[in-house]
Amino acid sequence: MTGLLQAISQQDLTNSLVQAMVQGEQSWLVSTLAAFMPGLWTLALMLHIARPYMVRMIRKLTLRFAADVWWLSFVLMRDAVMIITFALSFIFFLPGFARNIPLPLTGPIAGVFLFWALLVKLTGDVDDNPRHYRLATYFMVGGALLWLVPQVLAIETTSQPFFAPVGSALTSTNHPDLATWILVGSVVLVALTGAYIFNFVIGAAMREGPSGQPDRRRAEPAPVAAR
Amino acid sequence: MTPDQLTQALNAAFTAGGEQMLENTMAIMLPVLWLAVIALHLARPYMLHMIPRFTLRLAADIWWILYVALRDLVIVLTFIFSIMFLFPDVLLADRLPITGGLAALCLFAVLVIKLVRDVDEDRRMFILSGNLLGLGALLYIVPSVLGLQATGVTDTGFWGSIATFVTSSTNPGLAVPLCWISVAGVTALGIYAVVYSLRQTTSPARPELLSKEVLR
Numbered sequence: 001m002t003g004l005l006q007a008i009s010q011q012d013l014t015n016s017l018v019q020a021m022v023q024g025e026q027s028w029l030v031s032t033l034a035a036f037m038p039g040l041w042t043l044a045l046m047l048h049i050a051r052p053y054m055v056r057m058i059r060k061l062t063l064r065f066a067a068d069v070w071w072l073s074f075v076l077m078r079d080a081v082m083i084i085t086f087a088l089s090f091i092f093f094l095p096g097f098a099r100n101i102p103l104p105l106t107g108p109i110a111g112v113f114l115f116w117a118l119l120v121k122l123t124g125d126v127d128d129n130p131r132h133y134r135l136a137t138y139f140m141v142g143g144a145l146l147w148l149v150p151q152v153l154a155i156e157t158t159s160q161p162f163f164a165p166v167g168s169a170l171t172s173t174n175h176p177d178l179a180t181w182i183l184v185g186s187v188v189l190v191a192l193t194g195a196y197i198f199n200f201v202i203g204a205a206m207r208e209g210p211s212g213q214p215d216r217r218r219a220e221p222a223p224v225a226a227r
Numbered sequence: 228m229t230p231d232q233l234t235q236a237l238n239a240a241f242t243a244g245g246e247q248m249l250e251n252t253m254a255i256m257l258p259v260l261w262l263a264v265i266a267l268h269l270a271r272p273y274m275l276h277m278i279p280r281f282t283l284r285l286a287a288d289i290w291w292i293l294y295v296a297l298r299d300l301v302i303v304l305t306f307i308f309s310i311m312f313l314f315p316d317v318l319l320a321d322r323l324p325i326t327g328g329l330a331a332l333c334l335f336a337v338l339v340i341k342l343v344r345d346v347d348e349d350r351r352m353f354i355l356s357g358n359l360l361g362l363g364a365l366l367y368i369v370p371s372v373l374g375l376q377a378t379g380v381t382d383t384g385f386w387g388s389i390a391t392f393v394t395s396s397t398n399p400g401l402a403v404p405l406c407w408i409s410v411a412g413v414t415a416l417g418i419y420a421v422v423y424s425l426r427q428t429t430s431p432a433r434p435e436l437l438s439k440e441v442l443r
Contacts, residue, residue, distance in 0.1 A: 008228075016231075016233040017237065019234045019238075021241065025241055027238065028242045028245035035246070035311075049342070049424035051424060051428060052424055061291075066285065066289060066291075069292060134428070137424065152313060159315055160403065
């Protein structure tokens with residue numbers, strides 16, 4: 001080690017340390033985010049499919065106020081986790097990372113699926129329309145599989161020779177060109193979806209005209225079922 | 228060694244070191260979370276005992292909501308933290324409890340039971356959930372104490388061999404098969420939960436709030 005330090009000039013050593021800290025910490029941060037994404041995906045999916053449990057709990061609450069608190073907490077947490085997961089997925093739409101850091105090859109498509117699930121929530125009624133709920137569930141399950149399968153069987157299984165072909169096929173750094181094309185395609189789909197959402201919200205507001213009023217229909221009061 | 232090689236070596240050290248530090252910190256936190264899971268599950272009689280003391284139904288409802296939300300949230304968080312036990316590379320690189328994946332499987336099974344049955348009303352399911360949580364806590368805490376936290380005390384002899392046996396990185400022959408069993412179990416239960424949720428969702432979540440116009 002002493003010989004090594006003597007062979008390298010102080011400036012070179014400083015540069016090496018600075019480069020290593022910047023690149024190493026960036027690489028660690030992105031890898032950690034990638035490793036944490038399965039947790040977020042699982043949480044998002046669990047909260048989404050927990051609907052029957054949450055609805056069953058509501059029936060037990062004796063007051064509508066309590067039922068509202070329970071329901072709003074559930075919806076808030078469920079949707080916040082989805083949005084956070086999508087926001088973090090955005091990092092994996094950056095081309096430099098996919099080419100240099102081993103990431104799930106299909107990760108960007110998972111982000112698109114999550115965005116489409118959010119789109120269904122925005123344009124439909126996932127809580128009251130079973131058809132919309134199913135559609136959002138399919139997008140969530142598809143996205144989770146596209147992230148979890150390569151993460152578990154490829155990125156985190158490099159030590160298992162049996163899975164080497166799978167690992168090679170599903171890791172972004174092994175197919176940098178394909179990863180870039182998938183990423184570019186996903187970015188285009190996200191942009192198109194974003195444009196549709198923009199048009200849906202702003203277009204609807206414009207159609208209402210300057211005197212347009214929000215929907216003021218109130219739900220008719222009704223007691224919540226007894227405990 | 229050239230400056231470039233030194234940079235690469237340091238780069239790899241930062242990445243691998245940071246990852247292992249994070250995973251080990253989570254592994255150390257998990258026994259605390261497991262204890263919280265067990266404590267909240269077993270606190271049910273106390274929580275029920277408190278409810279008649281409230282003079283307002285609102286307070287009773289809020290008390291029950293807070294208990295149920297906290298109890299279930301801790302289970303969910305513990306499972307999310309346990310997902311790393313489903314990654315073979317993590318098990319081989321870090322010193323982790325060898326049965327951590329099975330503990331995660333027990334936790335996930337409890338969550339699925341809560342989804343498909345009413346654990347608060349069905350005594351059989353409450354007992355089953357309690358047993359699964361107890362088994363999961365044992366599967367996590369025992370190897371954690373004997374293998375990871377006994378360094379220096381159990382380096383040699385009988386206890387040394389036990390510590391080697393229950394630590395994932397020193398017993399890869401058992402750690403990897405247990406990991407795949409856990410992955411298969413979690414996958415099967417996950418598919419069942421998704422299918423159940425899809426089949427159950429045939430009506431609005433809160434029909435009492437829909438106006439007659441919407442229902443029509």
